[in-house]
Amino acid sequence: MTTAERALRMAHTRAAGAEVEVTVRHGTEALTRFARSFIHQNVAQETNSISVRLALDGRSAAARLDGRPDDEALARLIDGALEAARVRPLDPDWPGIAPPAEAPHVDHWDEPTALASADDRARLVGGFVAAGDGLETAGACATAGLSIAFANSAGQRLTGRMTSASLDGICRAPGSDGSGREAGVSLGSIDGRAIGERAAMKARSAMDPTELGPGRYEVLLEPQCVANMLHFLFVYGFNGLAAEEGRSFVRLGETQFDPAITLRDDVTERRTVGVAFDAEGTPKVPLEVVQAGVTSAILHTRRTAAKASTQSTGHATADAWEPGAVPANIVIEPGDRSPERLIEGVGRGLLVTDFWYTRILDPRTQVVTGLTRNGVWLIEDGRIVRPVSNLRFTQSFSAALAPGAVRGVGSERPLIYGGGDGAALVPALHLAAWNFTGGARG
Numbered sequence: 001m002t003t004a005e006r007a008l009r010m011a012h013t014r015a016a017g018a019e020v021e022v023t024v025r026h027g028t029e030a031l032t033r034f035a036r037s038f039i040h041q042n043v044a045q046e047t048n049s050i051s052v053r054l055a056l057d058g059r060s061a062a063a064r065l066d067g068r069p070d071d072e073a074l075a076r077l078i079d080g081a082l083e084a085a086r087v088r089p090l091d092p093d094w095p096g097i098a099p100p101a102e103a104p105h106v107d108h109w110d111e112p113t114a115l116a117s118a119d120d121r122a123r124l125v126g127g128f129v130a131a132g133d134g135l136e137t138a139g140a141c142a143t144a145g146l147s148i149a150f151a152n153s154a155g156q157r158l159t160g161r162m163t164s165a166s167l168d169g170i171c172r173a174p175g176s177d178g179s180g181r182e183a184g185v186s187l188g189s190i191d192g193r194a195i196g197e198r199a200a201m202k203a204r205s206a207m208d209p210t211e212l213g214p215g216r217y218e219v220l221l222e223p224q225c226v227a228n229m230l231h232f233l234f235v236y237g238f239n240g241l242a243a244e245e246g247r248s249f250v251r252l253g254e255t256q257f258d259p260a261i262t263l264r265d266d267v268t269e270r271r272t273v274g275v276a277f278d279a280e281g282t283p284k285v286p287l288e289v290v291q292a293g294v295t296s297a298i299l300h301t302r303r304t305a306a307k308a309s310t311q312s313t314g315h316a317t318a319d320a321w322e323p324g325a326v327p328a329n330i331v332i333e334p335g336d337r338s339p340e341r342l343i344e345g346v347g348r349g350l351l352v353t354d355f356w357y358t359r360i361l362d363p364r365t366q367v368v369t370g371l372t373r374n375g376v377w378l379i380e381d382g383r384i385v386r387p388v389s390n391l392r393f394t395q396s397f398s399a400a401l402a403p404g405a406v407r408g409v410g411s412e413r414p415l416i417y418g419g420g421d422g423a424a425l426v427p428a429l430h431l432a433a434w435n436f437t438g439g440a441r442g
Helices: 003-014 071-087 118-131 192-205 223-236 240-244 302-307 339-344
Strands: 019-035 038-056 059-066 136-152 157-173 176-184 215-221 263-265 287-291 329-332 348-362 367-380 383-387 391-396 406-409 415-417 423-425 429-439
Touching: 003 019, 003 038, 003 071, 003 136, 019 118, 038 071, 038 118, 059 071, 118 136, 118 157, 118 192, 136 192, 157 192, 176 192, 176 348, 176 367, 176 415, 192 367, 215 223, 223 329, 223 348, 223 367, 223 415, 223 423, 240 302
Parallel strands: 215 348, 329 423
Antiparallel strands: 019 038, 019 136, 038 059, 136 157, 157 176, 215 429, 263 287, 263 329, 348 367, 367 383, 367 391, 391 429, 406 429, 415 423
């Protein structure tokens, strides 16, 4: 009998009639860090946890135990959740637990990555450092494997597993940095030398930047910037809780985006990472949220879906801060522009590598402020002419993608991955206007 089944049976014995969810997670995580072109840290951990959420007599509570539980520990876990539920206030919005449903078949697992050693990661780091050709380098290479089993008292039973690997680093030249990164299901698919060559090229070409005054410029945003934009659009916009509370900019059925934008959340995409169900045991089916510029869907958990009289889209998380539905596998349909053609299409604008310190100012208008980093270049008449210093921007992300605002969509889509089961498969975008408000220093 599995741990999840044991926990369910024990909960039924202790509280007949309770609705119960059990999630068992087992995984490994490892990280190799390097700085000043030397590896300075290798860390790894094995993680085991079991989470129980239950509802009894109109009250709900959850509890979690880390480690491999015996029957005594399982009993304490369930009793703790029951005690918490009994003293909680009534939960009038409790949506009930997920009914049995089949999840899509996905295969985001690579056995060598799950078993990767520090030496395996060091080889990628070595390639990155060598490609720097004398430049100072820093960064990290990470690998992870995770298996999840879910069971509930309504009969839903799901299992899934995933691996992930990433290399993220910078090369540092006098007065400038260049970044390179790659991620995927398999460590073997990552080319450390190629990533290092890209970072070194950026660092050298960004040397001796000049100041550029504030104003509205065309921009060519590399995929890392696009992924950052989409995080804000999803968390503060395509989110059932934000819509319920009146914080979302989303208006279903309206043309809110340029026709060049088709956007979805899709765990079945071959190159993404993750498992095919959410923390509530709801399958993650491919969901198109923008179709050729028209807003077509919002992400929901079971709770927000019940309030909106619709169905969960499979985007609940186990986070205690309960942000509502969160995307796991963002995908933008690619365009037909190579990196070279994207640059050629810019009259006078800026090529931007990365955003950072991005903060939302107004969720309903999607106005965000932040800084550029790791390389910014001025483009004139389709040619990169010189590097410029980092800039601060204050820009509505939704307005930047509005009808008529997207001038080009890249054909290449790297996977942008920041850990967990969330990823974005997105291209570079050429946008008509971006509001830069000053230099990064003030």
